[in-house]
Amino acid sequence: MERIDKAKLLEWLKQRSQKSYATTFINSTYKGVIEEIERGTFDPDPAPVPTLQKGDKVRHKDNKYIGTGVVLEIAKSGLRAHVDFSEIDDWDKVRLNWAPYPSYYRLDKLIKVEG
Template sequence: MNNQVKLIDADKLRIWLAKRMHHPRIYGDPFKCVLDAMLNGEFDPDTPPVPTIKPGDKVYHKRFKAQGKVKKISASGKRAYVVWFDGYVPSYVSLDSLEVVE
């Protein structure tokens, strides 16, 4: 038995419905149309982007203007544990707040 949660992208559903709401006779039973589209994967969420920051990368914190080195990425893939060169305490920070430094 597969207990994995199946999600849909609400924006894709909204756009799909908006395109069809002006022509109800063309598309037939609305419930069946939505169900068929769902089963065909038309509303499946896009695959999230793979983070480009990885352990060992030198990074720059955009807000605090500090540089450091990534030691590990959190299990969620949204945060990095960084050891800072500027004397700050090592910490987990959001990947969105970091840039890779060459």
């Protein structure tokens, strides 16, 4: 997805709508687009957060070398999970010079695995 700077776009639209050659129709069109942008109509949807439960097996999206972990608990905020990656001995001992240990990880960084 491409991103556009909202402030720059609004500034550009407002400048265009104030030009002397702009007709009433063009001005109302610019103003309509400005209102929709300010209302948040075109804001991106939030990333879906996976639903995980205690005991689910997960992998980390960014750190694939730590292997499969087990969810110990979901934080009260609902945004992080306490995961033990050392419980299942499939972490990459060659690429990691440390053993994975239980820690809190963002839910959007975890992928649920079957089995």
